[in-house]
Amino acid sequence: MSLLQRLEKKKEVKEGPSGVEKQAHSPEDPFQGLKQKIHQKVIEALDEESFRRPVPSNREEKDFSARVEELINRIMDREAEYLSRMERQKIVTEIMDELVGYGPIEPLIRDPEISEIMVNGPKQVFIERDGKLEKTGISFRDKEHVMHIIDKIVSPLGRRIDESMPMVDARLPDGSRVNAVIPPLSLIGPVITIRKFSREPLTIQDLIRFGTLTPQMATFLEACVKARLNIIISGGTGSGKTSTLNVLSSFIPANERIVTIEDAAELQLNQEHVITLESRPPNIEGKGEITIRDLVRNALRMRPERIVVGEVRSGEALDMLQAMNTGHDGSLTTVHANSPRDLLARLETMVMMAGMELPAKAIREQIASAFDLIIHQARLRDGSRKITHVTEVVGMEEDKITLQDIFVYKITGTDERNRALGKFRATGVVPRALNKLETAGIHLPPNFFLDN
Numbered sequence: 001m002s003l004l005q006r007l008e009k010k011k012e013v014k015e016g017p018s019g020v021e022k023q024a025h026s027p028e029d030p031f032q033g034l035k036q037k038i039h040q041k042v043i044e045a046l047d048e049e050s051f052r053r054p055v056p057s058n059r060e061e062k063d064f065s066a067r068v069e070e071l072i073n074r075i076m077d078r079e080a081e082y083l084s085r086m087e088r089q090k091i092v093t094e095i096m097d098e099l100v101g102y103g104p105i106e107p108l109i110r111d112p113e114i115s116e117i118m119v120n121g122p123k124q125v126f127i128e129r130d131g132k133l134e135k136t137g138i139s140f141r142d143k144e145h146v147m148h149i150i151d152k153i154v155s156p157l158g159r160r161i162d163e164s165m166p167m168v169d170a171r172l173p174d175g176s177r178v179n180a181v182i183p184p185l186s187l188i189g190p191v192i193t194i195r196k197f198s199r200e201p202l203t204i205q206d207l208i209r210f211g212t213l214t215p216q217m218a219t220f221l222e223a224c225v226k227a228r229l230n231i232i233i234s235g236g237t238g239s240g241k242t243s244t245l246n247v248l249s250s251f252i253p254a255n256e257r258i259v260t261i262e263d264a265a266e267l268q269l270n271q272e273h274v275i276t277l278e279s280r281p282p283n284i285e286g287k288g289e290i291t292i293r294d295l296v297r298n299a300l301r302m303r304p305e306r307i308v309v310g311e312v313r314s315g316e317a318l319d320m321l322q323a324m325n326t327g328h329d330g331s332l333t334t335v336h337a338n339s340p341r342d343l344l345a346r347l348e349t350m351v352m353m354a355g356m357e358l359p360a361k362a363i364r365e366q367i368a369s370a371f372d373l374i375i376h377q378a379r380l381r382d383g384s385r386k387i388t389h390v391t392e393v394v395g396m397e398e399d400k401i402t403l404q405d406i407f408v409y410k411i412t413g414t415d416e417r418n419r420a421l422g423k424f425r426a427t428g429v430v431p432r433a434l435n436k437l438e439t440a441g442i443h444l445p446p447n448f449f450l451d452n
Contacts, residue, residue: 032141039095041075042068065100072096103149104138105194109172115196116238121189122146131383146190150180153192159281168281171264174199177242178264197243201268204247212240212377213387214424217407220390220444224373225251227440228330229433234337235377240385241334242266242310244377248332252306256330259299261292262310275302292316293354296323309333315354317347324370340374340391344401361399368393368401372433380411382419392431404429406449426451 072092076083083091097106108117108127116128122140126133140146154161154170161168166185170178177195204218213221224231225248233248235241246267252258258274260267265278277299282289292309293316299307300323311334312320324331335350337343344367351363376389390407406429411422426449437444 035091035095035098038072038075038091039098042071042095042099045071045075065096068099069096102152103145104140105149105192108136108138109176109194109196112198117192117194117196119146119190119192121186121191128383131379131385143189146192147182150182150190150192153178154180160284164284165281169264171266175266175268177266195238197266197268201250201270202243202247203250207244207247210385212244212385214407216426216448217387217390217424220406220448221248221375222251223437223442223444224433225249225330225332226253227433227437227442229372229436230324230329230331230370231373231375232343232371233332233334233375233377234340234343235334236336236338236379239377239379241377244375244387245308245310245332245334248375249308252330256305257303258306258308259302259304260308260310261295261299263292266310267308269308275304293319296320299323300328304328305330307331311335312347312350314350317350318354318356321347321351321366321370325366337376340376340389340403340405343374343376344403364399364401365396368396372436374403380420382414384420386422392429392433394432404431406431 069092072095076088076092097103102109105117105119105125108114108125114127114129115131118126118128118133119140120126122143122145125136125138127136128134140149150161150168153172154168157170159168159170161180161182163182163184166182168180170180172178172194175197177197179193180190182190204222207213208215208218221231231248233241233244246269249258249260249267249269252269252271254271254273256271256273258269258271259277260269260274261277261279263279265276267276277295279292279295280288280290291314292312293314296307296309296316296319300319307320307323307328308331309316309320313336320331320333335343335346337346344364347367348360348363351358351366371393374389374391374393375387376391377385378388379385386409387407388409389405391403391405394402394404396402405427407424407426409422409424411420413421415421428450430449434444
């Protein structure tokens with residue numbers, strides 16, 4: 001859907017059956033009526049221009065935005081000469097946000113310090129900044145206003161949200177992850193959750209600067225990716241798994257063919273040979289669904305040298321294991337789990353969800369053979385994110401998968417600001433995968449795994 005079509009949809013929302021604009025004056029905003037009046041005139045002006053000179057469907061957003069801003073200023077010159085410069089600029093910005101952005105939350109989306117935005121119905125908006133939740137003074141006019149913003153987000157992606165499908169996963173143009181839930185599932189009105197990503201992809205140096213890991217750990221993980229070890233990243237919600245996956249993916253050599261598979265495309269890979277696949281929900285008739293499992297199966301026919309799955313949640317775990325055990329080394333993925341050991345139990349459960357009647361021992365043998373390394377990430381109480389375990393999958397011992405920690409993070413206490421205090425340390429264990437690194441031409445010094 002083009003931007004002009006989205007403006008048309010906005011016009012339909014704002015008008016009643018007779019085409020008369022609904023007035024929703026807010027006592028909190030004395031300029032609400034003026035903004036709605038100017039908003040309507042801009043849409044009408046765009047309609048008139050579209051008959052004389054249609055806007056190309058591929059016109060860049062910034063060009064269209066400049067034209068919209070010029071229209072707003074022309075109308076403001078006629079309608080609101082009495083306003084001060086600051087009041088005028090505020091109104092122009094808010095109308096622009098509504099027309100070509102995402103309404104009241106557009107300033108939050110632009111703010112690089114905000115990592116998450118949570119819209120809980122029309123009158124409550126929270127943000128996450130520096131790992132802490134804050135309530136903002138931002139609100140929407142009503143539930144229909146929130147619904148309009150959700151539609152603006154999902155429509156260009158060919159997705160829909162309505163009473164028959166009241167949940168949707170989507171993404172913003174910058175790759176930020178969006179989840180929306182509407183009534184009847186949500187009892188407080190439409191809910192939007194946006195997990196923002198930085199406009200510039202994070203690098204390993206950024207993670208070191210944030211204190212997520214140490215340079216020693218970073219060197220080891222880079223070597224593991226280049227040596228084509230199969231790596232799985234585990235952690236809870238909001239622990240930074242996808243960011244770490246993105247950073248690790250950046251170590252894949254540029255001359256390799258990479259296939260990424262996600263529910264909503266979020267990975268930002270800079271390599272040239274990248275094929276991005278995205279799952280598809282069923283249509284209004286309940287048909288046409290393409291699952292992550294379907295995409296994993298299809299990816300095996302695309303001659304991939306690396307398969308990167310955004311998150312394994314269900315039966316696709318079996319297909320990932322089979323891919324890793326049949327020559328597709330160097331694969332990367334993430335799974336929700338509370339610890340490396342818990343991850344193994346979750347993987348076993350997800351393989352069973354594929355519907356195959358496999359004995360538990362056979363599943364564990366597949367897991368032990370497929371994965372080389374587990375990276376476990378956690379979000380601490382102070383909001384910081386740490387890689388708490390870099391753990392090697394050693395193999396099977398009777399009916400149990402054996403693990404050994406290579407690096408760990410231990411919390412030692414808190415400071416006067418209630419921030420977590422802790423230390424990364426090497427366990428002194430030399431990983432068995434060191435042979436794979438040596439074969440790949442990567443040499444680490446003998447004392448590399450000693451705790452300094």
